[in-house]
Amino acid sequence: MSNHRIMDHPVLGKLEKTEEITFIFDGKSYTGFKGDTVASALLAHGIRQLRVQEESGNPRGIYCNIGHCFECRVTINHVEGVRSCMTPIEHNMVVESGRLQPVPFKSTEADKLPRTYAEFERGLHKEDDPHV
Numbered sequence: 001m002s003n004h005r006i007m008d009h010p011v012l013g014k015l016e017k018t019e020e021i022t023f024i025f026d027g028k029s030y031t032g033f034k035g036d037t038v039a040s041a042l043l044a045h046g047i048r049q050l051r052v053q054e055e056s057g058n059p060r061g062i063y064c065n066i067g068h069c070f071e072c073r074v075t076i077n078h079v080e081g082v083r084s085c086m087t088p089i090e091h092n093m094v095v096e097s098g099r100l101q102p103v104p105f106k107s108t109e110a111d112k113l114p115r116t117y118a119e120f121e122r123g124l125h126k127e128d129d130p131h132v
Contacts, residue, residue: 005044023093038084038095039065039072050074050084050097 032041
């Protein structure tokens with residue numbers, strides 16, 4: 001186990017010894033405790049970067065740690081875009097990072113929608129009269 005894990009928390013108390021689970025991250029074997037999420041187990045080993053940002057390529061890691069932000073997405077057992085902060089580790093789970101993940105909220109349809117009522121009306125008339 002790593003020395004980055006908090007074993008005695010000032011509010012939560014001592015971490016009880018639980019079953020150790022072995023998993024793979026980017027080809028290397030790591031251990032975590034039963035009940036750990038992928039994110040918490042990796043953070044306990046000092047691993048902070050989980051992927052790169054889709055458009056800029058900047059490093060991304062754990063941000064909110066409650067499943068809202070999608071920054072911690074990784075590939076788990078060949079399934080892309082899995083939030084590591086919401087996924088418990090399992091024996092022999094294969095976790096991969098560094099790949100460009102799809103943008104979760106980017107919509108190609110939204111670009112086609114009218115932004116104002118005037119644009120909406122022009123779109124209605126465009127179907128009737130190609131000169132509008």
